[in-house]
Amino acid sequence: MNYPNGKRSLSNIKSKTTNQTFSNRGMTLEEDINQTNQYYLDMDLAIIHKKPTPIQIVKVNYPKRSAAVITEAYFKQASTTDYNGLYRNHYVDFEAKETKNKHSFPLANVHEHQIHHMESIIKHGGICFMIIRFAHHDETYLLEAKELLAFWYEKEADGRKSIPYTQIKQRGHFIPFKYQTRVDYLSIIDQLYF
């Protein structure tokens, strides 16, 4: 997808690099979450930010009287999840993924180091989950990390490749779309943890 100014979005660039099949529309979910986080911040409800995309910088030019320009750099794979922060005294940590699939969420969207990171977060007392959007259904779910881990270990045990949509509907939590909080995941966290 190209944007009106002819430039590609960062999300698309990223998806091209990592060969993820399902990130073309990830931009929308990311934008919705960023907008929601900004609302939480403005309303002084929570401090949750997306981490910057990790970049390996190789060459930088220093033109006189203007800003340094990076002229060669590469995308690196993130070693943790994309979002973290603080809500009601608690550490909050999550990943967000969008899929075009109608019937399942492919586990190839999640990396093994992210799974290990999520396990650590749970162990040390953080609130950890994944936000999954089914673009076709236009539905967004919060799936607690413990549920995701259960599916992941089935993957390791018997070669499971995806989580059925019906299972996410059942074991996850539907996040309603609201105008000011387009992905109001903290309303679910309130129900689950407070």
Added chain:
Amino acid sequence: MNYPNGKRSLSNIKSKTTNQTFSNRGMTLEEDINQTNQYYLDMDLAIIHKKPTPIQIVKVNYPKRSAAVITEAYFKQASTTDYNGLYRNHYVDFEAKETKNKHSFPLANVHEHQIHHMESIIKHGGICFMIIRFAHHDETYLLEAKELLAFWYEKEADGRKSIPYTQIKQRGHFIPFKYQTRVDYLSIIDQLYF
């Protein structure tokens, strides 16, 4: 400082861009903290990471059969602190700065949006502080955010430009250098919060 491979380090690049006077040796503190965080992670004590440097990407090339190359990008200013994570059920958030000054820590090293961020973190129940290294004395201190804020508001009230070294010695906490945890700030956090 140039490295053996002739490439500049990211920290130096960053310091050139932002015209910070005191970051030339910041690399060392950053490396020490990264090594310490890795040790905490390996020992399963805490999950604390440095956030990637925020970059504004303008142009990317997609060569056939090889990774995408960023050919034009710029450094952006971070809106939060550099480090955050989870320790003993608590959200932990801090910034790290090194100064070559012998007698004081210049408040120009801290940005106003970082101050506001730190205030929010305290308000929402996180553990927030700054790690300050005096390169000349080869001493590293943990200064709790509430102390930093007190100095900051003196700055706003009467034009204070720096925090005296003697004040940091008195109101901060000396972090001893250890081989495996070169900046063992969690030992101070244990004393202060647990």
